[in-house]
Amino acid sequence: MFLINIIIKNVDGKPIYEQIYNQIKAQIISGAVSEGESLPSIRFLAKELKISVITTKRAYDELEKDGYIYTIAGKGSFVAEKNLEIIREEYLKQIEKHISSIISLAETCRLSKKEVLELINIMFTED
Numbered sequence: 001m002f003l004i005n006i007i008i009k010n011v012d013g014k015p016i017y018e019q020i021y022n023q024i025k026a027q028i029i030s031g032a033v034s035e036g037e038s039l040p041s042i043r044f045l046a047k048e049l050k051i052s053v054i055t056t057k058r059a060y061d062e063l064e065k066d067g068y069i070y071t072i073a074g075k076g077s078f079v080a081e082k083n084l085e086i087i088r089e090e091y092l093k094q095i096e097k098h099i100s101s102i103i104s105l106a107e108t109c110r111l112s113k114k115e116v117l118e119l120i121n122i123m124f125t126e127d
Contacts (some may be wrong), residue, residue, distance in 0.1 A: 005032075008049055016051055020059035028068050028079055029087055039069060039077040 006023045008016055027033050039060070040048070046056040060077055063069045067086060071077045106116045 006045075006049060008051065017055045017058040017062070020045075020049075020056065021062045024059070024063060025066075025068055025090075028082070029090055033079050035079050035081050037079045039079070041076055 005027065006020055008019055012019060024039070039045075042056045042060055043053055046053040049056070060069065060071070064071060064077070067083055068080055069077050070080050102116065
């Protein structure tokens with residue numbers, strides 16, 4: 001069974017179901033949990049996190065809608081087979097977010113696009 005490694009932050013500003021969704025999704029994408037592995041029941045997870053069953057169900061529903069898990073009536077929810085295209089898209093989103101931060105920092109310290117690209121090229125060639 002999927003180990004519960006979810007931390008709810010009340011000061012996060014994100015809804016609790018979204019925090020659960022993001023943390024389970026991250027564990028699936030990273031390979032921390034295997035395809036076919038069962039997730040805790042909605043009731044069990046809600047009890048462990050001391051939250052509403054409705055909140056947990058919403059997180060599971062979103063994960064299923066997005067193809068990360070599937071549910072078998074009477075058996076529970078399981079990690080879906082990894083769709084490499086979905087995983088690639090997730091990584092691309094993360095890269096784009098980091099690149100935006102890099103551009104913002106570069107503008108702050110007045111680095112040119114050429115200088116940023118040179119830095120990236122240097123880091124790619126270092127091992």
